[in-house]
Amino acid sequence: MSKKIVKIHNKSDRPNNIVEKENEIVEKCIEIEKTLPTFMKDFFIYLRNGVALSTRLAYLQDIFFFCKYLVSETNITTVSEINAISIESLNDVKARDINRFLGDYCTRYTVNETDMVTIMENHNRSLARKKSSLTVLFKFLYRDELISENITDGFNPIRLPKPQPDAIKRLEIDEVAIMLDIAESGNGLTDKERIYWEKTKLRDKAILVLFITYGLRLKELQQLNISSFNFGRGDFKIYRKREKEVNMPLNQSVEKVIFDYVQLERVSNDYVLEKHKDALFLSLQKTRMTEKAIRQLVKKYTSLALGTTKENGYSPHKLRATAATSLIQNGFSIYDVQNLLDHDNVTTTQLYAAHKKNVKREIVHRFEWLDEYDKKSSPLE
Known part of the structure; x- marks a missing residue:
């Protein structure tokens, strides 16, 4: 199927090339949202209006990665598809599960492809970004009374190196x-x-x-x-x-x-x-x-x-x-x-x-x- 031509009807002061680039990011966000559980819909609306567009995409990518981990690497849920994860399963997630995800799994994991295996490593700066994404998600779910406990206070700190001028x-x-x-x-x-x-x-x-x-x-x-x-x-x-x-x-x-x-x-x-x-x-x-x-x-x-x-x-x-x-x-x-x-x-x-x-x-x-x-x-x- 041929790709549709995108026509920009721009009534803002922002140039068309910037509007078009932002639309590409929005489309990526929408595609990820379609793969995530439907009970996160209000959270998606919060991100759309509450954070910068690049931050919205980064948070969604991190949350998708975490949900994929829940499905493939844990027994917290028995479903095989990410969008089938229930709110009851997230209610069962404890701070220790997040700490294991960040401190053990994320630091080094492998991606298996048809003809190769890629070793992925995340250092503390990347881990801190993932922690921030999950903190925002779980605080929102607790605030909206979808989960019964605010587990974010139990997340382990991630030490970032202090920038050195030299x-x-x-x-x-x-x-x-x-x-x-x-x-x-x-x-x-x-x-x-x-x-x-x-x-x-x-x-x-x-x-x-x-x-x-x-x-x-x-x-x-x-x-x-x-x-x-x-x-x-x-x-x-x-x-x-x-x-x-x-x-x-x-x-x-x-x-x-x-x-x-x-x-x-x-x-x-x-x-x-x-x-x-x-x-x-x-x-x-x-x-x-x-x-x-x-x-x-x-x-x-x-x-x-x-x-x-x-x-x-x-x-x-x-x-x-x-x-x-x-x-x-x-x-x-x-x-x-x-x-x-x-x-x-x-x-x-x-x-x-x-x-x-x-x-x-x-x-x-x-x-x-x-x-x-x-x-x-x-x-x-």
């Missing part, structure tokens, strides 16, 4: 310069890579400059449209997590690389399908670049700047860290950087502040009390 991977200032030079000159690329680079060098440079200037998330950059940019007003629009719409100011460097790419390299819309005409960054196939393609591009250029293999190149998120540390090293406050990068908590931004070199020495040397050692009347002079 563990944050990012490019140094000189490595950023090397990366941009490679994007501009093609130095270090193989003969085969240079063939493609000749057709995409302005695009590649624009992508890298946007990442290291604004610390954009991969999704935010991939969704950019030509219509996102208002050069007359000097800004462009991005759509962040939790459906936040934000106007970002343009500086001259960003304006130049975007203008050069659009005017000198990007293919004319006469050769682009209607669906992709507004996309800022196009692939050589004249379609919107995928997140995977952008990630591979970043890993290629960062690996060359670092002098390592492509596998050890940095992801776009490491360029986000690069933007944060570079801004702080250039004197911007952590609160300014927090605002630019859209961090929920300033403690996240403080991790990048720890990378500012010799900050204590700089502060003390610039703050002398005795006149004979005070080399300035103002730190700005």
Whole structure:
């Protein structure tokens, strides 16, 4: 059966490509909901209106995985299909069952396929996400009086490693310069890579400059449209997590690389399908670049700047860290950087502040009390 054409009737301010992407996630959520027990219907409604769309999908995937575990790995229920699980069976689930699921089964399990066996491992961060999903589910069922006991207080804690500033991977200032030079000159690329680079060098440079200037998330950059940019007003629009719409100011460097790419390299819309005409960054196939393609591009250029293999190149998120540390090293406050990068908590931004070199020495040397050692009347002079 051929796939139906999706037509977007969009009366919101959000671009069609974002509405379409969100619809794809919604469809995935609906498909999972169809496989789960019907008594969870009110819980599905709660997720639809109470959490972010990506969180809704993650919770449903985790709950489906848990229900699959109940059916195939326990004697809590005797049914063979996930959607046949009864509320009475969930009422029989105790905290120890959840703790065994998370602490024993989830840490390492196998997936048997026709011609291979895949070993799956989850570390504490993944386990904590699964615990959070089940906590939300069981609290909701207890609140709605579908189960008689709130078992979530008995869930074992999952210890997450405290983020360490020294563990944050990012490019140094000189490595950023090397990366941009490679994007501009093609130095270090193989003969085969240079063939493609000749057709995409302005695009590649624009992508890298946007990442290291604004610390954009991969999704935010991939969704950019030509219509996102208002050069007359000097800004462009991005759509962040939790459906936040934000106007970002343009500086001259960003304006130049975007203008050069659009005017000198990007293919004319006469050769682009209607669906992709507004996309800022196009692939050589004249379609919107995928997140995977952008990630591979970043890993290629960062690996060359670092002098390592492509596998050890940095992801776009490491360029986000690069933007944060570079801004702080250039004197911007952590609160300014927090605002630019859209961090929920300033403690996240403080991790990048720890990378500012010799900050204590700089502060003390610039703050002398005795006149004979005070080399300035103002730190700005």
